Amino acid sequence: MWYSIGGRSRTSVQRHRAVYRRWAAPRIRSGxxxxxxAEIDGQPAGSGCVWFQPAQPRPGMAEIRTPYILSMYTAPEFRGLGVATKIVRRLVAFCRVRRYARVTLHASPQGRAVYRRLGFERTWEMRRSLRDPPAAAGRKS
Ligand SMILES: CC(C)(COP(=O)(O)OP(=O)(O)OC[C@H]1O[C@@H](n2cnc3c(N)ncnc32)[C@H](O)[C@@H]1OP(=O)(O)O)[C@@H](O)C(=O)NCCC(=O)NCCS
Incomplete structure (x- = not known):
């Protein structure tokens, strides 16, 4: 997935593989x-996950987990066949039957149209890098 999205060096993606596996394995075991x-003709064609990440309760939402869709990937030879669409539908249904109020994700440029078609909307989440000075901070004396 990271190679397809781009912007990361080969070395960092290779290092990340073991880190992700260590992170994912116990969480898959615990649910x-x-x-x-998804398989096509017995071949793994694509995959996707939902992580029930810790969250704070909010008014009207007593849950302390928020479903977050991640690691969506379709092998290049199977793209455009609806594999990702089908996986996202399944993941959303999985969350719905468990009565979660919402599901979130961070969309890559390639994934945006897929998610939009399935009813996902842009939100007002913001972020600030703590590594570099913020661009055009607009500080006034
Ligand atoms: C995004 C991705 C998972 C879609 O998988 P898929 O199985 O081909 O998706 P579907 O067949 O269900 O839907 C195809 C849609 O993907 C979008 N898409 C695929 N490649 C795209 C690209 N290069 N640029 C923009 N949109 C793209 C299009 O909207 C396309 O719909 P269309 O065929 O009607 O134009 C796949 O392209 C992929 O693995 N990309 C690299 C990794 C990635 O970006 N993952 C998503 C992380 S959020």
Whole structure:
């Protein structure tokens, strides 16, 4: 997935693989992370996960977990066949039957149209890098 999205060096992606595996394995075992793999003619064609990440309760939402879809990937030879669409539908249904109020994700440019078609909307989440000075901070004396 990271190679396809781009912007990361080969070395950092290779290092990340073991880190992700260490992170994912116990969560899959405990059910905190659920992964789907779609097969076409017995070949793994695509995959996607939902992580029930810790969250704070809010008014009207007593849950302390928020489903977050991640690691969506379709092998290049199977793209455009609806594999990702099917996986996202399954993941959303999985969350719905568990009565979660919402599901979130961070969309790559390639994934945006897929999610938009399935009813996902842009939100007002913001972030600030703590590594570099913020661009055009607009500080006034
Ligand atoms: C995004 C991705 C998972 C979609 O998988 P898929 O199985 O081909 O998706 P579907 O067949 O269900 O839907 C295809 C849609 O993906 C979008 N898409 C695919 N490649 C795209 C690209 N290069 N640029 C923009 N949109 C793209 C299009 O909207 C396309 O719909 P269309 O065929 O009607 O134009 C796949 O392209 C992929 O693995 N990309 C690299 C990793 C990635 O970006 N993952 C998502 C992380 S949020």
């Amino acid at each position: 905190e992370l659920v992964a789907y793999i």
